[in-house]
Amino acid sequence: MFEMEPVGHVRGGRAAAVDDDWGKSRPRIDLDAARFTPEALAGLDTFSHAEIIFVFDKVTDDEIVTGARHPRGNTDWPKIGIFAQRGKNRPNRIGLCTARIVAVNGLSVELEGLDAIDGTPVLDIKPVMSGFRPRGAIGEPQWAKEIMKDYW
Amino acid sequence: MFEMEPVGHVRGGRAAAVDDDWGKSRPRIDLDAARFTPEALAGLDTFSHAEIIFVFDKVTDDEIVTGARHPRGNTDWPKIGIFAQRGKNRPNRIGLCTARIVAVNGLSVELEGLDAIDGTPVLDIKPVMSGFRPRGAIGEPQWAKEIMKDYW
Numbered sequence: 001m002f003e004m005e006p007v008g009h010v011r012g013g014r015a016a017a018v019d020d021d022w023g024k025s026r027p028r029i030d031l032d033a034a035r036f037t038p039e040a041l042a043g044l045d046t047f048s049h050a051e052i053i054f055v056f057d058k059v060t061d062d063e064i065v066t067g068a069r070h071p072r073g074n075t076d077w078p079k080i081g082i083f084a085q086r087g088k089n090r091p092n093r094i095g096l097c098t099a100r101i102v103a104v105n106g107l108s109v110e111l112e113g114l115d116a117i118d119g120t121p122v123l124d125i126k127p128v129m130s131g132f133r134p135r136g137a138i139g140e141p142q143w144a145k146e147i148m149k150d151y152w
Numbered sequence: 153m154f155e156m157e158p159v160g161h162v163r164g165g166r167a168a169a170v171d172d173d174w175g176k177s178r179p180r181i182d183l184d185a186a187r188f189t190p191e192a193l194a195g196l197d198t199f200s201h202a203e204i205i206f207v208f209d210k211v212t213d214d215e216i217v218t219g220a221r222h223p224r225g226n227t228d229w230p231k232i233g234i235f236a237q238r239g240k241n242r243p244n245r246i247g248l249c250t251a252r253i254v255a256v257n258g259l260s261v262e263l264e265g266l267d268a269i270d271g272t273p274v275l276d277i278k279p280v281m282s283g284f285r286p287r288g289a290i291g292e293p294q295w296a297k298e299i300m301k302d303y304w
Contacts (some may be wrong), residue, residue, distance in 0.1 A: 004154045004244045007235075023287070029197055031235075035243075039219040042233035048291035050235075053205065055154055056278040067191040071204055081278040083159075083183075083240045084196035086284070091187075092156045094262070096248070098286045113287060121154070124246045129280055129302025130290050132238070135265060136177070137202035138282050139276045148283025 006121035008032050008052065008107075015118050017088070019072060022115040023152030029122050031107040038106050041125075045104040049128035052114055053123045054095045056088040063089045077143040086088065093122075101147060113152055158273035160184050160259075167217040167270050169210065169240070171224060174267040175304030181274050190258050191278075195258040201280035204266055206247045207273045208240040215241045229295040247272075250280060265304055280290065 012141025029052065031040060044050065068079040071087060080091050099114040109125065116122075165179025181204065183192060196202065218240040223239060235240050250265040262275065270272075 001154045002158075002209075002245075002275075004246075005193070006154075007243050011253065036218055040235050041295065042220045044229060044233060044236035046291075047236065047296070048203055048288065049286045051248060053248065063268055066188055068194045078195060081192045081194035081196060082195060083200065083202075085194050086278050088282065089212060090276065091159050091281040092275050093174045094156075096203060096205065096276075096278060099282065100210050100286070100288060105203040109187075122160075123154075123244050124248075126238050126248060126293070127296065128286055128290055129238065129296045129300060131278050131297070131303060132250065133285075133290075134252070134280055135304060136200065136252060138280055138285075139198075140279070140281055141195065141198040143283045144279065146197070149279060151283060152287060 004037060004123050008120060008122045010116045010120040010122060013114065013118055017117055020150040023113050023149050026102065026110065027114055027115060027118065028108045028110045029125065033107055037106060041104050041109065044101065044109065044127060047127040049098055051122055051126045051128060052097050052116065054116045054120060056093040056095050057095050057121055057125060059089055061108040064091060065089045066091060071147055073141060075107055133142060156275050158275060160274045162223040162268045162272040163271060164272060165266065165270055169269055172302040175265050177266060178254065178262065178264055179266055179270065180260045180262045181277065185259055188259060189192060194260065196253065196261065196279060199253060199279040201250055202253055203275060203278045203280060204249050204251055204268065206268045207275060208245040208247050209273055211241055212247050215229045215245060218243060223299055252265050
């Protein structure tokens with residue numbers, strides 16, 4: 001087992017987890033002022049995007065899926081394993097989103113298009129480097145395109 | 153604090169963490185057979201790539217950086233905050249890599265280009281969906297391009 005302490009929290013943005021329309025959400029992440037100084041974010045403003053790793057902390061233990069389910073409960077889509085979808089009811093309850101960096105001020109990072117709600121514990125922030133993008137063309141099933149139609 | 157239990161481990165591939173030449177590494181991830189069945193991976197083979205979230209478990213507490221440092225210790229590059237680089241000596245020691253899915257067999261996922269060593273604990277596997285790619289052009293500083301030159 002690994003103990004993870006949040007490095008900060010999402011502040012602002014949306015108050016409730018909804019399925020769609022995350023694109024205009026403009027929350028910030030405030031680093032924990034007891035452990036970090038602005039040095040921890042030095043240079044982040046020279047990147048356009050960051051990957052945010054966070055915890056879906058509203059998900060309770062009994063909601064976690066370890067097998068397969070229909071994405072969003074939609075039976076028009078096939079039953080898909082929890083590790084072949086990005087739903088929040090997953091082991092370790094880890095969320096991951098690439099968001100645009102709007103500004104970095106002191107211990108705060110302002111972001112656009114982060115699909116995490118106000119108060120969400122953040123485990124890590126990583127800059128998006130073009131060299132870490134998928135190598136080769138991306139292939140995905142039809143349901144994965146349909147599910148993203150109104151997401152941003 | 154959040155307790156995270158590995159969902160599986162990296163098996164095979166490289167035995168030691170080195171800076172470059174990860175592209176041909178072909179490890180697999182074996183899910184924990186005590187907790188999962190192949191259902192957890194159902195449909196993963198319909199995606200080309202997966203994002204793997206893992207723990208840099210060889211990093212000791214005293215090696216963790218909370219401020220800024222030169223990436224790879226290279227003083228040709230600027231001092232950069234730990235959350236503006238992807239080095240392993242970071243709070244929560246979380247690694248994140250996009251790898252190509254070669255095959256899915258039972259509880260195993262064979263991957264190409266995963267920058268995690270044999271034995272690494274895995275916290276999550278997520279399919280890469282084109283809708284989750286960065287929205288807008290990627291901007292990054294020059295050092296971030298140079299550091300990736302021989303990485304894959």
